[in-house]
Amino acid sequence: MTTVADLSGFRTQRLTLGAGERTWTVLGRDHRVVGPAEEYLEYLRVQKVSPNTVKSYARGLALWWQYLDAFGLVWDGVTLEDFGAFLTWLRTGEDPQVAALVPGKARFGESTITVRLRAVLSCYEFHRLNGVDVGRDLHRLVHGGGGRYKPMLEHIARRKGRRQTVIRVRQQHAAAPPVLTPRQIDRICDACAVWDPAVGEWRGSVRDRLLWALLAETGLRLGEALGLQHRDWHTGRGDTPFIEVVPREHPHRVRAKGGCYRKLYISDELDRFYGEYLWQLCDVGADLAVANLDDWYVFVNLDREPRFAPWKPDSVYDLVDRLRHQLAGQVPDGWTPHWFRHSHATALLLSGVPMHVVSRRLGHADVQTTMNTYAHVTEDAELRAVADWTKLTAGWRAATDAAQIGPC
Structure with missing residues (x-):
């Protein structure tokens, strides 16, 4: 073809x-x-x-x-x-x-x-x-x-x-990667699903909110998130929950860039939210429709056919377009899923996490890539204004990542 x-x-x-x-x-x-x-x-x-x-x-x-x-x-x-x-x-x-x-x-x-x-x-x-x-x-x-x-x-x-x-082209200095503030991330997440205390349950799409929360907390690329399978998500059982990024073939050809495995620790809050999503999947019959849910994809179709099929990147961008329209004036007009990755890296660096740890968490093959991309993160007062990431960085165990993540 x-x-x-x-x-x-x-x-x-x-x-x-x-x-x-x-x-x-x-x-x-x-x-x-x-x-x-x-x-x-x-x-x-x-x-x-x-x-x-x-x-x-x-x-x-x-x-x-x-x-x-x-x-x-x-x-x-x-x-x-x-x-x-x-x-x-x-x-x-x-x-x-x-x-x-x-x-x-x-x-x-x-x-x-x-x-x-x-x-x-x-x-x-x-x-x-x-x-x-x-x-x-x-x-x-x-x-x-x-x-x-x-x-x-x-x-x-x-x-x-x-x-x-001999032949060279003078390269222009790249602009600083765009980021989302914690408030803007919250607005995007809340536009997908919110907790209703009156009935004690989530209203909206838990799947959509989980995707944005996951990107914000881990710095995953969209393709890496869509490639996650349930067996890659290791729920905490008294220890620190984590996810694994495993290079493998995907029906929609999304892939782990660079083909490198890595292990990312996550917060208990994100882990509990994944549990809520998993419970909802079973409630609508995903565990019966899929031969083995453990080796099936975390993010799947819920509202269109084929039901429970892996979620397509194009469908995610359809969601982005709807959220852009819904949140016009509240978040940057041109935001994309990759902005969450830049926001995550910027947050870690502003929090004082060493460059090599950030590089490993992002899955960069070379720390120089991280340095070139985020060289703008300095003592600039304007950047410090977006450094209020306490609730997002709590539980990330970045220091543990330094000891646990193997070389790419």
Whole structure:
């Protein structure tokens, strides 16, 4: 099964493989797969790279082959000058030999251009390492000198010099990730379900409220939350409750990014709320409809068919759209599920939790990713104003995470 993503020139195309896996490739004007691009994309698939990464790289390679086709270039006969002209073409869409009298609107932002160029350079590096005579002038050997920083044991590991990319794109400083305040999180949760003391039960969708409470307290990605199964939720029995993030296949292709297992301790309050949700699931017959509830998904369809099927990300975003409309003026208009993750990380850092602990809790493969994303969290008074997270951070046992979470 295939779906065309872009009908102009060389293009990306979505493929659904026999096992139901979704991936992307690059097609030419003749509707055939572009061989060199597909070889590299297949290498990424074998390496279990995220389908979204494959899609992004396929888009970059489709643009590159559009550029080669537009200017009559051969993929394995390009020069360093051609790569520089590619950057101009990405920015303007014009012939690099033509100087426009009035600068036009940029086609892509610099961050997008960086991603597209990285895909092309990585593809050429792949083919160079496989013996194809391409890309030799895209890098240069750099031997340390002067006062420049050199990694530890550089003198041993880099006797022949380091390979450094010649072509670079200046990256703009990323804006601070958006966050939700505790009050805004409460409003989103309350819009889904509230406790009615008069009758002693919850009114509304406990499932919806559980999702937002879980994202806020754990910093899970939406795909990780939707991939949770009941066996991953370890209810407290006199000890600290926790959940496990386990990489596994999902019917809707959500996944644990990076393919890494991790263990996250949660509060007793969140654990009790999960118990309420589980009781409601059994009350409506989920335990009878599903062969084994223990290895079934926590978040499932309740109001539409097929009932008790795993909840789709698209359905969650439908819920987000409804909540945005319902809470207009009370919460930021453009909030998304990922904002809960940024809010969680910001809360931990403002509470003084060490950076490496936050990195582990978020599931980052490298603490540098955490540092780059949340470098803005400083002594800024405005950020301190959102640091009232006592009720959310109580019971997180971040210090315990440091000792219990295994390396990614």
